[in-house]
Amino acid sequence: MNTPSRTTRPVFRAATVADVPALVRLVHSAYRGESSRAGWTTEADLLDGRRTDVESVTAELEKPENHMILMEVDGELVACCQVEHRGEYAYFGMFAVHPTLQNGGFGKALLAEAERFARETWDVREMRMTVISVREELLAWYVRRGYSRTGETAPFPYGDESFGLPTRDDLEFEILVKKLG
Template identity: 50%
Template sequence: MTAQPSASPVDAHRQKLRAVGVEIAELTSADIADYVELVSSAYRGEGSKQGWTTEADLLGGQRLDGPMAEDMLAEADSQILLARDEQGRAVASVYVREPEDGAAYLGVLAVSPLGQGKGVGSALIGLAEAWVAEHWGATSMRMSVISKREELIAYYERRGYSRTGEVEPFPYGDERFGLPKVDDLEFVLLSKPLG
């Protein structure tokens, strides 16, 4: 009897996502419109308030537009993973950037309000962590979260992320990132060792 090769961690996470009816692929230019709509639905506007990840009470305006998404896609040192459901609808995505000093970056994790509460976000985080370790040799993952998003920070902490003590300013005055509704926004940095 021949031993079956064991699945890689990336394949194992893809299987978890398939089990909840989601397929993952690397974003292409043909996906840009769906990607922008997905990110907007998860973070901004009235529709985002159906889910718990909304930023609509802190920020108005756009979260992402087509040209910004195209710029992200064109980056040589990053990857965007897009999840589609069985009907082909974009339901989740995550952006990862190659490591600096072993630390990859996770950003723009978006799960459609209709897809939240089904384990898709957690499974996608696991896939992103496995992906950066397997493809880029990352030894840790970093991310930045708006400090006022305590529920979201707690969500990441339950998944092994810790506050680093570092903060970054919010880009006030740059409407590409939204229209602040409060004047004390900043980002806290979180980190998690991988492996």
């Protein structure tokens, strides 16, 4: 990947089925395997296996309540996320920034775009997400962006390989919430 210029303005667009293979590669590279270690959001020490696959991303894209946002810079896919309408709130997930571009402001810009989209498109006033609770650095990043740690948790789906293969037995999800103005 070429390093985009910091002066180049990112372009946001909705993902299509044609984007799915590139989305799967991006998400996997940001979280799993050696390539993910180039960034700071790796889960490689927590989980092995796949992060997602073509079938599950395609299925998510086909749901009418889901919207996947791509961020491109200089014509290259650099980040993505999923925003799902869940009635009174939107759920934020499948967030990935290319490992060599993490810490460059791309994630912050995409998160802001996802919040804007949810607020303006669905008129929701709250965004929720789940983060693996042992990922303190990532949790702190979201807190700096206005998310609150609720203290609520959800069990990690041990035995469901679609979430990966855990390398430890103390994983759970923490629920974060942000009020959208």
